[in-house]
Amino acid sequence: MKTSDDISQSLDFSCPACGLLCDDVALVSTSPISIKNGCAKSVSFFEQAYSATSVRTASVAGKPTDLNSAIQVAAKILLSSKQPLFAGLGTELTGMRAVMSLAQKTGATLDHMHSEGAVRNTLTLQNSGWQNTTLTEVKNRATLILAIGTDIVSSHPRFFEKLVWNANSMFDKPSPEIIYLGVPAENTKAGISPDGKQPMVVEAEMEKLPEIMNALHALLNSKNPLQKKPVIEQIGGVPIASLLTILEKLKAAQYAVVVWAAGNFKYAHAELTIQSITQLIAKYNEASRIAGLPLNAGDGDLSVNNASTWLSGFPTRNRFTNGKVEYDAYYFSSEQQLKSCDALLWLSTFNAHIPPAGNVPTIVIGHPNMQFERVPDVFIPVGIPGIDHIGAMARMDNVVSMPLKKVRESTLPTLSHVITQINDSLT
Ligand code: SF4
Incomplete structure (x- = not known):
C-alpha cells in the first residue's frame, strides 16, 4: 500500500492555492514542507494542510461525535430554518454542485466569501x-x-x-x-x-x-x-x-x-x-x-460562480424561492443576509477561514485546521480539495477547468459527500 509520502513524491499536481493552478508542482517533503516549483503561498497552503493542530473528528456544540450524528444535527438545523444562508462557499466544482442541490431543497441564499470583489x-x-x-x-x-x-x-x-x-x-x-x-x-x-x-x-x-x-x-x-x-x-x-x-x-x-x-x-x-x-x-x-x-481572489470563487451560473442562471448572491431563482448583488450579500437569516451554513475547504460572528444556528463544514472564536453548533472537518481528494477548478482566466489530484491518503470525507448526506437526511 502506498504511504502518503509515496503518493506525494510521485505526482506533479495542480496547486489549488491560487487561480494560476500551476500544474508543475510536487511535494518534495512534508516536514518541513518543501515543494518543487512551489512559491511561498503554496508552501503556506500546504503547511496549514499538514498542521499538527488539525481536527479530524466532527463535533456538535464543541463535543466530538461521529460523522453521521453531526450530519443529522446539521439536517435538523436546516429543516427548522425558513431562510438559511450558505456562505463562505470555499469549494471546487464538484462540491459546489452538491451545495446547489442542497440550496434548492432548503431555499437557501448563496454568497461566496469573496463576492464583494467579484x-x-x-x-x-x-x-x-x-x-x-x-x-x-x-x-x-x-x-x-x-x-x-x-x-x-x-x-x-x-x-x-x-x-x-x-x-x-x-x-x-x-x-x-x-x-x-x-x-x-x-x-x-x-x-x-x-x-x-x-x-x-x-x-x-x-x-x-x-x-x-x-x-x-x-x-x-x-x-x-x-x-x-x-x-x-x-x-x-x-x-x-x-x-x-x-x-x-x-x-x-x-x-x-x-x-x-x-x-x-x-x-x-x-x-x-x-x-x-x-x-x-x-x-x-x-x-x-x-x-x-x-485577477480572481481565490477559495474557489470562479469555480463556485461558474457552477452556480450553470445550474441556476446566476452567480452567487442568488436565492432559491419556491423553485425559482432570484439574484440581488446587494441584498443577497452575506453582510445583509446575516441580519435576517435564521441559520448559517459556512463552507471553507481550501483555507481555515472561520465564519462571521452571529447568533444564528451555525453549521461549519471545512478545513480541518479551523480555530473558532465562537464554537459552531456543528463542525464537520472535510478533506482539502487537491490534497485529500480529487476535484476540478476553473483557472483564473476562466477558459479551462484544471483537474485536482489526490496527494495523500486521508480519512476525511469530501464536502460533496457530507452535503449529499445532509440533503438525503432532509425528509
Ligand atoms: S500558489 Fe499559485 S503561483 Fe504559487 S504554486 Fe500555487 S498556483 Fe502556482
Missing part, C-alpha cells in the same frame, strides 16, 4: 461587456502589461515567472514592458526583467484611481482641454505627463494586457473604475490590440 466585475460585465484574454495569450503574445492597483504577485505569485519572463513563448516576441499604476514602488520588484530592465511605476493612492482612470479617458479621447492646454499638472497625485506616457505606450504596444484585482478596489462604486478600464480597452481595440485580465 460583484464589481459582474456589474461591469452586465453593463457593458469586456474584452479579456487568457494566460496562454499573455504568455505568447503580450508585449506590454499594465497592472492597475495590484502588484499581481501578492495574489498570484508565479505570474511573472510563468507567463512574463518565460523564455518559451510560441512566437518570437520581446519580453513585455511592465507598467504599474497605483502600486507602491516597493511592491514592484517582480516587474524587473531578468536582464534588469526596470518597470515604469506610477504611484497613486487606491482611492484616487477613479479620477485617474477618468483622466486617462479624457486624455485618450482628446475631448478634454487638459491635453491641448494643461491647466493643472496632476490628477489624483499623478502627473499628467505620466498619464500621457501610459497612453502612448498602450497605443504603441503590439499586444497590451491590462490587469486588475477587483477585490483591491475597496471604495464605493468601484465597479465604475473597472468599467473605465474595460472602456479604455474597448477604445484602444478600435485600432490596435489590447485585452483585460481580471
Whole structure:
C-alpha cells in the first residue's frame, strides 16, 4: 500500500492555492514542507494542510461525535430554518454542485466569501461587456502589461515567472514592458526583467484611481482641454505627463494586457473604475490590440460562480424561492443576509477561514485546521480539495477547468459527500 509520502513524491499536481493552478508542482517533503516549483503561498497552503493542530473528528456544540450524528444535527438545523444562508462557499466544482442541490431543497441564499470583489466585475460585465484574454495569450503574445492597483504577485505569485519572463513563448516576441499604476514602488520588484530592465511605476493612492482612470479617458479621447492646454499638472497625485506616457505606450504596444484585482478596489462604486478600464480597452481595440485580465481572489470563487451560473442562471448572491431563482448583488450579500437569516451554513475547504460572528444556528463544514472564536453548533472537518481528494477548478482566466489530484491518503470525507448526506437526511 502506498504511504502518503509515496503518493506525494510521485505526482506533479495542480496547486489549488491560487487561480494560476500551476500544474508543475510536487511535494518534495512534508516536514518541513518543501515543494518543487512551489512559491511561498503554496508552501503556506500546504503547511496549514499538514498542521499538527488539525481536527479530524466532527463535533456538535464543541463535543466530538461521529460523522453521521453531526450530519443529522446539521439536517435538523436546516429543516427548522425558513431562510438559511450558505456562505463562505470555499469549494471546487464538484462540491459546489452538491451545495446547489442542497440550496434548492432548503431555499437557501448563496454568497461566496469573496463576492464583494467579484460583484464589481459582474456589474461591469452586465453593463457593458469586456474584452479579456487568457494566460496562454499573455504568455505568447503580450508585449506590454499594465497592472492597475495590484502588484499581481501578492495574489498570484508565479505570474511573472510563468507567463512574463518565460523564455518559451510560441512566437518570437520581446519580453513585455511592465507598467504599474497605483502600486507602491516597493511592491514592484517582480516587474524587473531578468536582464534588469526596470518597470515604469506610477504611484497613486487606491482611492484616487477613479479620477485617474477618468483622466486617462479624457486624455485618450482628446475631448478634454487638459491635453491641448494643461491647466493643472496632476490628477489624483499623478502627473499628467505620466498619464500621457501610459497612453502612448498602450497605443504603441503590439499586444497590451491590462490587469486588475477587483477585490483591491475597496471604495464605493468601484465597479465604475473597472468599467473605465474595460472602456479604455474597448477604445484602444478600435485600432490596435489590447485585452483585460481580471485577477480572481481565490477559495474557489470562479469555480463556485461558474457552477452556480450553470445550474441556476446566476452567480452567487442568488436565492432559491419556491423553485425559482432570484439574484440581488446587494441584498443577497452575506453582510445583509446575516441580519435576517435564521441559520448559517459556512463552507471553507481550501483555507481555515472561520465564519462571521452571529447568533444564528451555525453549521461549519471545512478545513480541518479551523480555530473558532465562537464554537459552531456543528463542525464537520472535510478533506482539502487537491490534497485529500480529487476535484476540478476553473483557472483564473476562466477558459479551462484544471483537474485536482489526490496527494495523500486521508480519512476525511469530501464536502460533496457530507452535503449529499445532509440533503438525503432532509425528509
Ligand atoms: S503561483 Fe499559485 S498556483 Fe502556482 S504554486 Fe504559487 S500558489 Fe500555487
